[in-house]
Amino acid sequence: AVSSLLTPFFLGAAAGGVASGRVTADAQPATHAWAHPTPVLFGLLAVAVTALLGAVFLAADARRFDAPDLDGYFRRRALAALGFVSALALTTLAVTHEDAQHVWHGLTHGAGLAFVVVAALSTLATAWLLIRPSGAWSRVTAVGVVASAVIAWGMAQRPYLVPASLTVAEAAGAHTTLRWLGLVTLVAVALITPAVVLLYWLDTHGELEGLTDADLRSSASDEG
Template sequence: MIAGVIAVVLLLAVAAYACAGGTDYGAGFWDLTAGGAERGKRPRWLIDHAMAPVWEVNNVWLIFVLVIMWTGFPLFFQQVFTAMWLPLALAGVGIVLRGAGFALRKAARRLAGRRLYGAVFAVSSLLTPFFFGAAAGGVASGRVTEATRASTDAWANPTSVLFGLLAVATSALLGAVFLAADARRFDAPDLTDYFRRRAVGALAAVAVLAVITLVVTHGDAPHVWHGLTHGVGLVFVVLAALGTPATAWLLFRSSGAWSRVTAVGVVGSAVIAWEMAQRPYLVPTSLTVAEGAGAETTLRWLGLVTLVAVVLILPAVVLLYRLDTRGELEPLTDADLRRPAGGER
């Protein structure tokens, strides 16, 4: 019973990281595709201002996922990180490089330095979600077993590649939707249209990739395919499908604020659908939740610590997101920093 509860917590943490971290990665994706220095100047300006207040806190969800994995499901953690050490290591390096690139490109004095750090940030924002998705696809396809050792086949297979592409596409979707809403907040109609068009394009890419993935999993990951087309997994697939046209419609409404909610619903529903499709396995069809769980005493303490974290940390994170989406966490500008104390001129 307690193992099942902790597994649900892990599921929700993965979904939260896919949505929060995915929005960050998506902003980096659009930074990469914005064009040259002049053409991409305004989109990159918006990306910098939108990400500045929250880009660090989004990785809290990843830390939460890792702690639950190695504490609550140590055998699962061992199998995944043994078989998938290369893509996960590359994703970890990507997180470090994109953070450094984002922070240093604004501090660099020379144009060449800003371009270098900007390229590191943008390319890492593309590769990191791909490698995370590829590792998840290897798990979904059942290639991560006790006997599996690190190999290309574990993560460079049809299901893994499609999961990786879906991770990139959903990140691009979330990034474009949130940036379109931020452009409205900054009263920049040209950027609103710019990111709105890209959000619709990303929605179409997500829909196409989702259909292709469903077809491929029929032969490459049959247990997951069955879970996605039956029961609870199917319910969340339908929710994601319904959220797709709803997001497109809301993007073109006057305010468009609710498009962020439906976009998060699309991505969150898709992640939960995959996780529900694996039941009762952590790794289809070789490791169940019960078999991969740690000692019951450990699980009970983990549940208690998780409850404390939810009570103390979750409200603060939610408040941060709320303040950010309402535009109350704008970074200081050069003019603000040069202004005399007390607002004197």
Template sequence: MTVAGLVALVLLLVIAAYACAGGTDYGAGFWDLTAGGAERGERPRWLIDHAMAPVWEVNNVWLIFVLVITWTGFPVFFQTVFAAMWLPLALAAVGIVLRGAGFALRKPARRLAGRRLYGAVFAIASLLTPFFLGAAVGGIASGRVAPGTAASPDNWANPTSLLFGLLAIGMTAFLGAVFLAGDARRFTAPDLDGYFRRRALAALAVVAVLTVVMLFVTHDDAPHVWHGLTRGVGLVLVVLAAVAALATGWLLLRTADARWSRVTAVVAVASGIFAWGMAQRPYLVPVSLTVSEGAGAPTTMRWLMLVTLVAVVLVFPAVAYLYWLDTHGELDSLTDADLRRGGAGDEA
């Protein structure tokens, strides 16, 4: 494998990491939006706040890696995509900022109107951001953003883009519900466990339907990707994603502890991302820009690999450890009772 091919593989790995980690947070925002009114949605939103608080900011680390690797390792690809689809990408960027601000400000806001406003901003942005990111990916997969392509609504408002956008929402809703069901068990809230299990199963069914529709749509609208998804490595990854999705559904239906459902859900989504990436080989943009044509200078690529290696050694273990602490309940915020006990111990 060439250096450019290796960097492209690293880029795909980081995209999958962001889709799974950031996607879980986007999914939590989706369920916040659909939780209902203040009384009905109080408990689901309580769980969403407690589950997201420790890790929601760190998930953007993967997005930063995606941007750095893209503009450094594949500058032609970066210029092509951002010039042709600046509008959906700009809307996605605004959504990332707004959802972060909404989530951070809705809890400390003193007035009910302020909490509702910030909560609505967080929830709506959590829905729109993955849609626009998915629409941009669909524009790439359908080959509508060849080098020199001018910005146009057709670049991202086409059948493949719209379907990828809906799939992005569905996958984030699926991941969010699976992880929230696990968090409900951690917080000993059996009612919320069942609540989010049912929603995870519903989201999984929607994703399955959209995936089937995608195969029909891409046959005519993105033939190169369809060919890659139905043959070779792409087909193997599609089958792996399907098996992992079925395993997740089976685990969610069990009455016993379904902690492994998180693992299988991540495998399902990550396999889908890899299936798309492998289906595009050897192109960054089918069928106009190959990996080798879009790569930066050889010296740049070697330095990029060195920096990536340093990140693997220093950053990735720290992020993985943070996720482990969060999923094992080691980062739960202190309660008033904890603070009182601490104060009493100091006085003693």
């Protein structure tokens, strides 16, 4: 339980340190880069997001296994986590105005703002679906909240990898390396994605349920 809290927190804090522009390519290790509002809020937001996704997916599984008591329990947890995510997101947006001005400008203009709006709409859709016991699409909208927020952050930072000090182009590897990396990535996606989608479909449709004692006995008798 402790590791499940610490891992997303420090992952978010690392992202927040980069977004604030304090973590640069030539910066020396120091607490100065992390002991600021943006890294801390990014860390708390990462914890709230993981709690949201976990509760939403567990509620969906509870419905699939016809456990209405667990469905209600996890939907309440998901709604509470969604409230924390919304509050932390608004607070983070306000804090970046002073602590990470480049990111704040990107989140309130252009493509970054568009994905912020998508994240807000996905949040409302998730809340509406979680209130309904049959909200089967809540997993999709919850993932949409997180994906839109991450993409909004990426759009807000462009063209920088580290705001105001290191662009993506400056940090990129050699063109030959990038071409081969892109090719290998495409091949991996083409080979792995269909298998993962099939596995997920089989699991969510109950095709991968464990065998019972009766099933095992039946298989043994058939083989005999």
